[in-house]
Amino acid sequence: MLKKRDDFEDILEERRNCSDLRYALKCYTPVVYKGLTPCKAGVLKNMVLQSDQLHYVINQVSKETGKAPEDVQEEASAILEEMAHRMQLSTVRFFAFTLCKVFKTLFRSICVNEEGIQRLQQAIQEHPVVLLPSHRSYMDFLLMSYILFTYDLALPVIAAGMDFMGMKIVGEMLRMSGAFFIRRSFGGDKLYWAVFSEYVKTILKNGLAPVEFFLEGTRSRTAKSLTPKLGLLNIVMDPFLKGEVFDINVVPVSISYERILEETLYARELLGVPKPKESTSGLFKARRVLSEDYGSIHVYFGQPVSVRSLAEGRVNRCQFNLTPRHIPKRPSDDVHSFVNAAAYRLVRAQEENMVLKPWVLLASLLLQNHHQDLDQDRLTEEALWLRDVCRQYGAFLHWPDHVPPSEVVSSSLDLHRGLVRISEGRVPAGPSGPGVHPGAGPEEQLLNQAVVVLSCASYRNQALHVFLRPALLASAMHIATSSNKQEVFNSFSFLRNMFSNEFILCPGATMQDFEEACFLLVKTGVLQITEQEVLSTHRGHRTLAFLTRMMDPFLQGYQVICMFLCEEASEALTEKTFIPAVRGFMVKQLLSGRLRYTEVLSSDLQKNALAALLRLGAVLKTKGADQTTLKVNRVMVNSLEDTLGKKPLQHLWFEFSS
């Protein structure tokens, strides 16, 4: 299970020893796509505005709305103006210089796999390239451009959300460093979609620059990978499917932060404190952030994935032969399922190369430790055990083997002292940050506690993809009525289906996932699987307990939401009021001690659960005049609740803590 992965190089090291200015002004001559016909930004806009694709849509819109084609053309031009990047090397150099200073203050190191860089360089020359970084922080795309500049690679053109544009000067500067801005939602706007997609395709087809965007669509507040958004991926695959380029290289990039800048910000947001609007002044207030230590960053440029080989045997490209290619068409079913499968595959490729720090293991352990203080030795022992499990599962774990384990643990705890207190060598039960004031009211105390828990959970979540399949199997064994293999599989399938909005689980891969989980757990001696039965071994107990507890907060969260929908939800429940109502219900449950996991307060979990229930048809949406109401299928929700909580969770707990 040990995967071959590249070594890292710290790019800050050199920066600490020589002039940042010289670095920023260095000779920059990146290799370019071999088929490139160079063109200026103005020419690019003309290419887009004069494309057959756009002409077609302009005429269509003009016919539908009765506006003159010239006016629609004007609109298109304005949209493009609002959207387009204006990359300027001078701005890039300015950013390079500034970011140097910032990065050196914030981070101990920025580690990059240089072999990945070399592969990328090769890929850029051969075919148009799409960069797909994971998205955990605002830093991501600045960091990406910074790294590419450092390695003398072509700077990407980056799809950014419009909200950045609100940041006056910074927005413009981002634009000049290669960002282009897209509205957050433009579902029905044909013209906008046409301008946008043609803009991206023109850049890509001509190999003008690598196109960068975030598959997850937005920053993951939980550090779990988000269900991929298909819009942009559809657009960038289109030129290949229609034969306009020979191939496209898609490069997943995994950016792992030892400590996320937005850590508590995210937690508050998940608990319902709305996210501050991106504003320049807000960014400067973030200066306080500058004085802290954020550890190191690992950036792993994955193996370039050829869209051509992905599509081989999956998409019949002849389907585009019978209509002119410039007429926009909804993707056919096979194209849709191909793009969807590719998206999942790429997200998994991102996950796979995420570097896990020892703290991720500590956070996972601390979250499971509810009722007794741990001394640091015990914690170290557990961490070492988990480290070995992790490695057996093929995780990309950076555990410094040359440092004594106790030091590894204490330095990790130290870096995250905002989240965990250590007193006299003992780590108190559960995560407990300094934000917990004994004087506050019970609800406020609970919320403060939740901020810390959710922050910790975001670190545990970094390792979720490693454990996910075995953990689902472990949980499935618990909710199954017997150890019969088919029944365990059914439970596994049920959980997988239930949680497919929560975790990255490729559609249609239930069997593979089940087999993968079985394989891992059998290989590590946790399970014995016969023709008929799935049985746990004696020495597998510890692992199973760990895995089940990892899933528990999710199971309990979904279960409570079902409970809420059956018991509390009124007829007037709307999409908008769902989250606050659920949250209120949960707070009550938590305060009364009927609920264990404060983690369930995460709005992410609540939204995912609702999406799952809607998908399963347990809740139905009815669109009213001004709001969408939710109609609950009580029978179904009730049965889901029962299945999720087949064995009382309490019982599980005692079984494992004895």
Place this chain on the structure above:
Amino acid sequence: MASNSSGGSSDRQRIAQQRLSIIAGHLQRPEDGEWAIGAEECKAQGSKPNVSSKGRTVPRRRQEIMKWNGWGYVDSKFQFNKKGQAEFTGKRYRLSGMVMPALKEWFESTFGASLQHKTPASAIPNSSAVQPPILNEAFVEDLKSTGIPFSQDAEDRVFRAHGHCLHEIFALREGKVGRVPDMVVWPSNHNDVVKIVELACKHNVCLIPYGGGTSVSSALECPPEETRTIVSVDTSQMNRILWIDEKNLTAHVEAGIVGQELERLLNESGYCTGHEPDSMEFSSLGGWVATRASGMKKNIYGNIEDLVVHIRMVTPQGVIEKSCQGPRMSTGPDIHHFILGSEGTLGVVTEVTMKIRPMPEYQKYGSVVFPNFEQGVACLREVLTLITNVFAGHALKPQKFYITKFKGFDPNRLCVATLLFEGDRERVLQHEKQVYDIAAKFGGLAAGEDNGQRGYMLTFVIAYLRDLGMDYYVIGESFETSVPWDRVLDICRNVKERIIRECKERGVQFPPLSTCRVTQTYDAGACVYFYFAFNYRGLSDPVHVYEQVEHAARDEILANGGSLSHHHGVGKLRKEWMRETVSRVGMGMLKSVKDYVDPGNIFGNRNLL
């Protein structure tokens, strides 16, 4: 439209002019009265029966003048002389006897080939190496009684067991011979064919029509599973022009005639067909019909389906033909289109009435160099618009003008278009100027008549080049497709790249030659040729590698909106893609025609379906 008697003048110039106005009538809608005045008196317009068929014909023993294991004439080939310089032997071509010092360098640098590494062809297999014929004695007896000449000689049979696909020639050069026809017959007219087909049906014998043998679709390969006697029906002796009708500008010709003979004989009478496929030296009229052939001058004269007025074919069910020579009919689906492209699966085409034209008064070559392929293709499109405009705007004499080829040189991005203008002098010069003006708009530079002419000549000798390559570990082939205009550049890029990539993946040690050209233009698209060759040193089964790459290239062509074939046909080589090409129902239609016309599968070459 009464004919206007011109008073019996015998002035040749006037007659020629009248002919031209008749052609103008073929091409134009009658817009004014002037065009139709020149019809002639009966004397000069009657048919000329039995126009001379003496002169060069293809002998029954083809191997006397043609290579048995390569392209073209025995006496003509490329070779490296003692000094290591390339030369072209013989006396037949402009290139013959010339030394080409640059060829060696090109050859070595393009393929990484070396004159030291030779792969000579093996000698012609003796008769013991060829399977003894499976003979249906009763058929042979009956055939003897008809007096139609036939042969069971091994060389004759081997010669007719293949076309010119790479794998076919490669096998011959290695002395490998598979299933070959069991006998060869040489009918000398339509009636002979009728007798042969009758006997074949009577005795359940498999017939494979053979014309010029230039197939590149495995169409002539004998199905190895065929257990009946296979008789190759060599039409080469049916090579007469039976009559020329100057009034209607048609000629009635036996289908075995080869292209160059047809042109030569028509030229003697001042006419031409204008149908000039690259293989016209050897390919036959019947073959053109059976494969839906296309010539490089098709923009003026049309493709074979536009040129035929009447077709006669002998099938197991009898003779199929139309009852009149009307230029167009609305009588249900055109039965000609069951015959055109039937690839020898339905019967033998014996006689064809074809349109003819007076020979052009003036010819001029030309060429244009473009900075890149993209510009060149854009220019071609525009030129095509010009042609349409000219014809639509003027009711004048026909202007003969076409692009003969268009070649992309990849590494330098440079590309050349070669041009041939035909017509009356004044018009040709005017057109030439227009074309160069358009070319200039696309960055094209006139590159002289010589280059143009050379390009045109090369068309005929290019096939000889492959044989040279095969002497030195280089194998290759060209294949074609047709594609809408908006796809031309994309398909060229993707297919070339696919070839290069597939070669690499399959262990070809040297970078392959992978290039293309646009050879024909239509209003709605173009015909694109791909050239693919590589040095196979170090490969244990080069032909298999070649076939895999070509297969992948064809997949790529189809995925990029290209057709299965523009004019080479399907044969057995491209059969597997037929269903997706013409749909299941389309296949059913074709099958039902076959089932009706030839229920006993007498024409059992198994092409197409």
